[in-house]
Amino acid sequence: MARRQYRFQVFRFDPEKEEHPYFSSYSLEMDESQTVLGALMEIQDRLDSSLAFRYSCRGAVCGSCGLTVNGSLVLACRTLLSRLPRGIITVEPLPNLEIEKDLVVDMSPFWRAYQEVRPWLHSLDLAPDREYRVSERERSRIDRFVNCILCACCYGACPAVSQHPDYLGPAALAKLYRFVGDTRDRRGYEHLRRADGPQGAWGCHDVFRCTKVCPKEVRPSDGIAALRLRMIASRLRRKA
């Protein structure tokens, strides 16, 4: 693979010390098989150790490094330099979340929304002596939602989140459907009610930006649509 000179402009901001954000420019030679995360590590290691960003697995499974690269919401570790257009590469934090420092955002609203949907299997809490029987077909129905790595790219992309900070957002709702669609889950409507309103499934603007940016093809908007159907069905059932 060829080595080339790359130029980066990276968003910098320490809200405790600085009044305004700014961009730092870096120029470095990188192998084009390297990733944007690799370049950030290189900058931190060789040029400026104070540059802050989140990372862990470097293999697109841990969900740490969701960032805005040239205006697109991506995992930095999965974004190969060879696949970016020539010219300056701009790296910014995820939108819709407060900046902690540089590229590190405060994820607490995202985790609060996650907690809000009570994201655990609601089942009988018995000491099991065998597994529940589940068919591959049943399992595969929730497979996409299970694959969510909670990187918050969808949360950053969501126009409803930017307008209504109380809105749970695509990842939390997709997570809720991961359980509602699980044949082992026994949650009743009272556990759906919190999501059955403008803060939940009905707050989605149906513009599918979550589905477009998701690096794992979770398609949160499908989960939201499926939740709405469940909610209507259980309302009808309760009226009948």
Place this chain on the structure above:
Amino acid sequence: MHDILGHDVIIAGGGLAGLRAAVGLAGKCDVAVVSRVHPVRSHSVAAQGGINAPLGNHPEGKDDSAERHAFDTVKGSDYLADQPAVELMCQEAAPVVYELEHWGVPFSRFPNGTIAQRPFGAGSFPRTCFAADRTGHVILHTLFEQATRRGVRIYEDCQILRLVSSEGRICGLAVFHLPSGKVVGISARATLLATGGYGRIYERSTNALINTGGGIALAYRAGAPIEDLEFVQFHPTSLYGTNILITEGARGEGGYLINRMGERFMAHYAPDSMELAPRDIVARAIQTEINEGRGFADGYVLLDLRHLGADRIKNRLPGIREICMDFAGLDPVEAAIPIQPAQHYSMGGLQVDQDCRSPVPGLYAAGECACVSVHGANRLGGNSLLETIVFGKVAASTLSADLERLPPPDEGPLREAVLELEKELEALQRPRSDGIPYATIRDSLRETMTEKVGIFRNRDGLEEAVYLIEAMKDRLKKVALPGTSSSRRFNQGLLNAYELGLMLDLAEIIAKGALRREESRGSHFRTDYPKRDDSRWLAHSIATWTPEGPSFSSWPVAITKYPPKERTY
């Protein structure tokens, strides 16, 4: 954050072992988890192939049992594992897998609705339970869900700097709180380390970038004996270039290893087990092919899945396919995968008994950072997830039982440690004209470990490694940070420089331990001593800290049912 926090139990590490222990302790005592990343970012998330349990769901696995599982594990360990601990783990395997399933783990299924199982290396039966090739991901997320349900307190973005002792026992941790840039003390009646492995002291590793082994090194500095650290697992199949893991499940599903001549070369090394021989044997076979010129130019061989067909690859190995497409630009449905061995796992770690107690009062350990020892000289694929869950659970019950004889400690030493560390970090951050950037030292450490303390070892190489590591420790005194910022908040560079000393400590124990052990056993292969030597070395190595470097001694292996025999596959 306050400067001093207090809990009954503090768990360092939010991966599988740490979360399983936290879930077991929640509601029984005041427990908190401290982690350098959010728990779902822990390296456990990257585990792919599965978790072993003799459920007997596979049509060919009807006769499987905990005893067979234990025997396979002991034989795989090259008879260095402690057999009562192995038996405990295998007895607990089925119950913990059912428990995980009831907590929501979406395992793949057989047509009758039971948990699917696939064959893995050196297993006599197909006993590896899996969720496609994302088993670590689904178990970690499920345990985090259970921790959320129980309201477990989690301090994320906190990196441990020191295990603090008071009156001969561990009384808590000093951590760097990244969001404030401050050193914070966490006082605890008991401390459980579940900090994982140290892959990143090697150049080629499947491990996450955060796996620097700090937990093990800090325990060593605090006086905990470190066991069998020379046993480093090299995974046979990491993706050439990035060294991202390509699961053993790919061979379990039927993948072939092919050299440049198009030959299934495992026939020469393990004619019965072929690609499903234990990892140490397959990794050495691949490296031999490469070293003897039968690999491809830059040092790799091929893992060929094409004959499995698109459906099987897409259903059973979707994560592998995604990794190949994202990072190597190839689709394994259409092309063979270039792979090479890479550091993967640490069999060694803090010496603990089978109740997870270390010899240091107040200190416990579970998961990869611990050495029980259930893996001996070589771990079987599918046994690491099992170890984290079983011993995370065991640690929880040990801790709840032990707490009553561990009163709240005196916070004085913790306060002193916080002040000392504040000064130490300040000094580290001070600009210096003769400074050596941390990355320069770190990169030569990684190169040294991969080249001289790797799959094949010998006296000359190991002596050179020891010499180089000692020289690096010297150069570390001048370590410096590139750039000029004085800010402490989220100063990851500062932590990188700090933990480099810890990485060097571990490298020293591994290299000196490998030099001392004049035999070949499991993952530890000495070209100058190519045979196992039970008369001298059927023993664990124990390293303890001294100001002059690690001091070594031996510890007996617990052998009950399975007398050592020659390993053939």
